[in-house]
Amino acid sequence: MQQISRMLTKLFQRARLEKPGQVDPRASEFTLSLLVAMYDRSGRGYVKIRSAAAALIALSGDILLAKYRAFFQLYAVPHGKAALITRSALRSLLTDLNEIPAVVGESCPLSCVEIATHDCFHGVLKSAIVEEKFLSWLRSEPAVLLWLPTCYRLSAAEMVSHQARCR
16 A cells, blocks of 8 residues: 555656646545555455556546557566467456446446456467457457446547537
């Protein structure tokens, strides 16, 4: 927890420098509370760094493709000159990401994670997949992660301005 707290403090200090007046001084405290609510429901005082990083990526304002690539880099294992994501790593990623909607009571059962993992590896004979296969599967908007592109679209729509007036 202390390591994550320090990381968040540095992250939001940098954000405050880049966008003065736009970052709440308690942003790191609020974010840590959210991560604890998602990943430490039993109160052990422990949150996995990788789980926290996945949540921060998912909740960032970046474009979907950048988020998807970051997920791959975070959960992939090195394999020669390339990197691959295994079934167990994908399961871990989906389980971690499933905690985000769960914090507001909108998670799907663990069977959704298994179905999604099976779907991603459908027709794959090896135990791991390359980034392009992973990205292609994510672009198909699997049900277990449907909230992610939906939230992105809602966020992007907030920035749209029309030159029309209503009566």
